[in-house]
Structure formats: C-alpha cells, structure tokens
Amino acid sequence: MVTVAHVQLSSCCGCLVSLTDTYEKLLDVLGAIDLVYSQTIADAREIPEADIILVEGSVCLDDHHAMEIAQDVRKKAKILVALGACAATGGITRFCRGGQMSKPIHSSFSPITEVVKCDLAIPGCPPSPEIIVGLITAAIEGDMEYLAPFSEFAKNNTEACGCDVIEKVVNKSLCMGCGCCAASCPTRAIEMVEGRPLILNEVCIKCGCCGFQCPRIELPKNVMVLE
Amino acid sequence: MDAFGNYKSVISARIADKAVLKKVQDGGIVTAAFVYGLENNLLDGAVVASVGEEFRAVPKVATTVEEILEAAGTKYTTCPNLSVLKQAIREYGCEKVGVVGTPCQIIATRKSLKYPVGFRHMNDKIALTVGIFCMENFPYNGMKTIVEEHCGVKMDDVAKLDIGKGKFWTYTKWGETKSIKLADTHPYEQIACHVCTDYTAELADISTGSVGSPDGWSTVFARTEKGEEFLNGMVESGYLETKPVNEGKFGLELLAKLANIKKSKNQKEIDHRKEIGLPVPY
Numbered sequence: 001m002v003t004v005a006h007v008q009l010s011s012c013c014g015c016l017v018s019l020t021d022t023y024e025k026l027l028d029v030l031g032a033i034d035l036v037y038s039q040t041i042a043d044a045r046e047i048p049e050a051d052i053i054l055v056e057g058s059v060c061l062d063d064h065h066a067m068e069i070a071q072d073v074r075k076k077a078k079i080l081v082a083l084g085a086c087a088a089t090g091g092i093t094r095f096c097r098g099g100q101m102s103k104p105i106h107s108s109f110s111p112i113t114e115v116v117k118c119d120l121a122i123p124g125c126p127p128s129p130e131i132i133v134g135l136i137t138a139a140i141e142g143d144m145e146y147l148a149p150f151s152e153f154a155k156n157n158t159e160a161c162g163c164d165v166i167e168k169v170v171n172k173s174l175c176m177g178c179g180c181c182a183a184s185c186p187t188r189a190i191e192m193v194e195g196r197p198l199i200l201n202e203v204c205i206k207c208g209c210c211g212f213q214c215p216r217i218e219l220p221k222n223v224m225v226l227e
Numbered sequence: 228m229d230a231f232g233n234y235k236s237v238i239s240a241r242i243a244d245k246a247v248l249k250k251v252q253d254g255g256i257v258t259a260a261f262v263y264g265l266e267n268n269l270l271d272g273a274v275v276a277s278v279g280e281e282f283r284a285v286p287k288v289a290t291t292v293e294e295i296l297e298a299a300g301t302k303y304t305t306c307p308n309l310s311v312l313k314q315a316i317r318e319y320g321c322e323k324v325g326v327v328g329t330p331c332q333i334i335a336t337r338k339s340l341k342y343p344v345g346f347r348h349m350n351d352k353i354a355l356t357v358g359i360f361c362m363e364n365f366p367y368n369g370m371k372t373i374v375e376e377h378c379g380v381k382m383d384d385v386a387k388l389d390i391g392k393g394k395f396w397t398y399t400k401w402g403e404t405k406s407i408k409l410a411d412t413h414p415y416e417q418i419a420c421h422v423c424t425d426y427t428a429e430l431a432d433i434s435t436g437s438v439g440s441p442d443g444w445s446t447v448f449a450r451t452e453k454g455e456e457f458l459n460g461m462v463e464s465g466y467l468e469t470k471p472v473n474e475g476k477f478g479l480e481l482l483a484k485l486a487n488i489k490k491s492k493n494q495k496e497i498d499h500r501k502e503i504g505l506p507v508p509y
C-alpha cells in the first residue's frame with residue numbers, strides 16, 4: 001500500500017478541502033492509499049516516512065519550526081509534492097510583509113519549492129479535486145508521462161504570476177487567444193481584450209493556474225492523443 | 228503525413244431545416260449539433276461565438292435554441308470561447324456543455340480536461356466538443372482592415388464573411404458581394420497561428436468544415452465514440468441530410484492537400500523558431 005502524508009505549513013487548508021471534495025472518488029483514493037499523517041483528519045502527531053508527502057502552504061522563513069518541517073518532509077518523502085499555490089508558487093503569501101500581531105517578525109514567506117527540492121508541484125488556489133486525484137493516481141501507477149508537467153512546474157515556475165502568459169506567450173508570438181488562461185483564473189484577474197489576456201495585477205494572487213493551463217507554453221504529448 | 232488525425236467515419240452533411248440552412252456558414256453542422264443536443268436533453272448549454280457590435284466575435288454561453296441560431300456563422304477573428312467555459316458550469320449551472328472551437332481551442336479544451344488545475348468539477352460536464360477546420364485566424368483589426376479597406380464594406384454592414392476558392396468574401400446586409408484574393412489577406416494573419424499544425428480539429432469529438440464538400444454542405448468527421456453516437460443520433464432523428472463524402476479531387480483529396488500544406492508550412496516555422504532560440508509549445 002502506498003503511504004501518503006498531508007502536511008500543512010502556512011496555508012488555509014483549502015487544498016485538503018479540495019482533496020476531500022472528490023466525494024465518492026475520495027473513498028477510492030483512500031482505498032488505494034494509506035493516509036499515515038494529516039493533522040486535520042487523523043491523530044498521528046509525528047510526521048512519518050511516506051511514499052508521497054503532500055505539503056500545502058508556504059514556509060515562513062522567520063519561523064524555525066516551519067523551516068525544520070520543510071527539511072524534515074524532504075528527508076521523509078520518496079515523492080515530495082508542493083500542493084497548491086502557496087506551496088508551489090507562494091500564492092497569496094507572496095504579499096506577506098510582516099508587522100502584524102502577535103508575531104510582527106513573521107514577515108518572509110517562500111513556497112516550499114524554493115526552500116527544498118520538490119519532486120512535483122500542483123499550482124492552483126485551490127487545485128481542483130480532479131487534478132489532485134489525477135496526480136496521486138499517476139504517482140501510484142508510476143505514470144511519469146502524466147506527471148511530467150508537475151515536475152517541470154516544481155523546477156521552473158516557483159515565481160508564477162499572471163504576467164507569465166504575457167511574457168511567455170503574448171510577448172513570444174504564441175498567443176492565439178483561446179481564453180483558457182482567463183477561465184482558469186480563480187480571481188478573474190484575466191480579461192480577454194481584443195483576443196488577448198489582459199492581467200489585472202491588483203487582482204492576481206500568483207497562483208500559477210494561467211501559466212500551467214496555457215496550451216501555448218506546455219502541451220504534453222498525452223493531451224494530443226484522442227481517447 | 229497524417230493529414231486528418233484519427234477518425235471513425237467521415238461524411239458530407241447539411242442541416243435539414245432549410246430556414247436555418249440560410250443562416251449558417253456551410254452545412255450548419257455546428258448549429259444542428261447544438262440544437263439537436265438542447266432539444267433532446269443531451270446538452271443544456273453550449274459555448275459559442277456570438278456576434279457583437281461591428282461584427283466582433285464575443286464568447287457566449289448559449290442555453291436556448293435562439294441563442295445557438297444567433298451565433299451561427301463564422302467570425303474570422305479570434306474569439307476566446309474558452310474564457311466562458313467555467314462560467315457555463317458555475318454561473319449557468321450547466322451539466323452537459325457543448326463546446327465549439329477552432330483546432331487550437333479544442334486542443335486547449337483537451338488539455339484542461341486532462342490537466343484541470345484551475346477547473347474544478349468540469350471534467351464530467353463537457354458533453355461534446357465540436358471542432359471547426361481552420362487554416363488561420365485574424366485579430367479583430369486585421370479582419371476589419373480586410374473588410375473595410377480592401378472590400379470597402381463597413382463592419383456594421385457585414386452580413387456574412389467567408390473564405391473559399393482562394394478568396395476572402397464579404398456579403399453585405401444589402402445583398403452586395405465583395406471579395407479580395409486570399410493572398411492579400413496574409414499580412415493581417417495572426418502570427419501565432421503559424422506554429423499550429425492542426426487543420427481539421429483532430430482532437431474534437433466531431434470536426435467539421437467546408438473544404439471537401441459542395442457549397443452549402445459540410446465535411447464531417449466523427450472521431451470519438453461520443454462524437455459518432457451524437458452524429459448518428461442527429462441523422463436518425465432527421466436533423467441532418469447526409470451523403471457519402473467525395474473521395475476525389477474536390478473532396479477528401481483537396482482537404483488532405485490543404486491540411487498537409489498547413490502542417491508542413493507551420494512545422495517549418497516551429498523548427499525555425501527553435502533554431503533561433505525562440506520558445507515553442509513543448
């Protein structure tokens with residue numbers, strides 16, 4: 001049985017809610033894995049070694065507990081997954097700047113992908129239940145082809161932003177105006193104007209969705225086969 | 228080279244309703260599919276390109292037959308259909324959505340189904356994808372320049388636009404027909420179209436276009452089981468008239484020729500961009 005742990009750092013728990021939002025599929029998933037650690041839904045106090053550790057939330061660099069957990073999960077996981085925007089790209093915690101009670105010194109937050117090497121990262125705020133199940137299933141089955149975009153994302157997209165589709169697509173003469181980026185955005189920070197995305201920067205929460213979904217950045221081969 | 232991608236069957240067809248046939252682009256396959264879907268409870272909405280002011284293309288979630296009919300006809304400009312995909316499910320509460328799109332939009336739809344990162348609970352609600360053949364598209368002002376400067380027609384007066392027989396045709400609301408050579412429209416093409424190697428919407432459930440069939444008829448591929456079942460249903464319940472597709476010089480042969488031209492030309496552009504260090508979708 002594949003062992004899975006869910007670890008929460010600086011986050012809202014929405015990613016775990018998203019995992020449980022798979023209704024009947026959750027039972028299939030739970031049937032196929034052994035959930036060895038999850039503070040929200042199970043009793044275990046110590047993070048054990050596990051095949052897959054899903055980390056949600058970013059790491060507060062000013063909190064030594066968080067830093068220790070980040071190091072610890074890297075050692076204990078065979079596959080370390082940055083689950084959701086905060087873990088993968090920083091997300092909303094990119095805007096943290098400290099000065100608030102009761103820990104005004106807690107001012108610096110980085111996605112875990114920037115603190116330790118992560119094997120896979122799933123952007124999204126939250127990532128859809130279907131994509132979490134898809135990733136776990138692929139990891140269990142060893143479907144490396146399916147996992148490739150997540151491994152790529154963990155390596156190269158820690159600083160995601162709505163600007164990604166401008167810089168990597170529009171500016172590179174690749175945008176054909178499908179509107180997929182706009183639909184994927186959870187905050188409606190993308191408006192389509194004259195067939196091109198326009199980023200409302202004050203609204204963008206740097207979740208990484210648009211850049212991940214744009215078919216003109218990455219077009220996995222398995223998408224190109226008719227099923 | 229594989230010109231068309233995988234498919235189960237190919238036919239020529241047109242919508243049986245003669246009144247509607249007048250309003251559609253070619254054989255009205257897209258319109259017929261969505262009307263059939265809505266009327267037979269196989270769809271409860273469709274993402275389409277409706278017409279805005281001055282013949283702009285505006286993405287829309289259509290939930291009634293009237294709205295489907297209103298969106299018939301080709302707009303030769305980018306229409307971000309997918310931008311309203313999630314809206315169809317969230318705000319309109321659709322559970323069986325049809326999607327029409329150019330090949331790139333169908334590819335984008337497939338990717339969002341395979342990797343639905345920002346698309347919660349969408350997978351099982353896309354009931355049908357209908358792809359339209361596409362050689363290239365134009366930004367709105369590109370299309371406008373062709374129509375206004377080259378054809379001498381105001382956008383407000385446009386009734387229908389069409390590409391065929393080597394020309395770009397403008398039909399006005401007052402019954403006039405103007406055209407220019409397709410070669411003269413090349414400067415206004417969307418350059419991002421030049422890295423696309425899909426002509427016949429190879430990943431759609433059903434793909435359709437004008438090339439390969441006589442005027443007023445469409446060439447139709449059923450590619451997936453779902454697509455074939457849908458198409459058979461349309462034929463059986465009398466929504467479509469069909470005839471065997473012409474294999475010859477003005478039929479599939481011509482279609483294959485155009486598809487291969489697009490593929491090889493744009494593959495060269497992809498290779499060229501790679502060579503000079505520009506990114507291409509990987």
Ligand SMILES: Cc1cc2nc3c(=O)[nH]c(=O)nc-3n(C[C@H](O)[C@H](O)[C@H](O)COP(=O)(O)OP(=O)(O)OC[C@H]3O[C@@H](n4cnc5c(N)ncnc54)[C@H](O)[C@@H]3O)c2cc1C
Nearest residue numbers: 252253254255256257258275276300302361362436437438
């Ligand atoms: C840019 C472009 C280039 C094309 N090039 C070719 C070609 O080279 N060869 C060929 O055979 N056919 C081409 N077509 C397809 C052709 O023009 C017709 O759209 C197709 O045959 C469907 O006709 P119909 O009568 O079945 O559709 P209709 O029943 O008239 O319905 C057309 C449907 O297409 C949707 N639509 C219209 N414009 C757009 C758009 N810009 N983006 C997304 N959806 C849209 C409408 O919402 C409508 O639902 C092209 C279409 C476009 C948009």
Ligand code: SF4
Nearest residue numbers: 175177178179181214
């Ligand atoms: S998702 Fe579509 S509209 Fe958005 S940047 Fe990519 S190609 Fe352009």
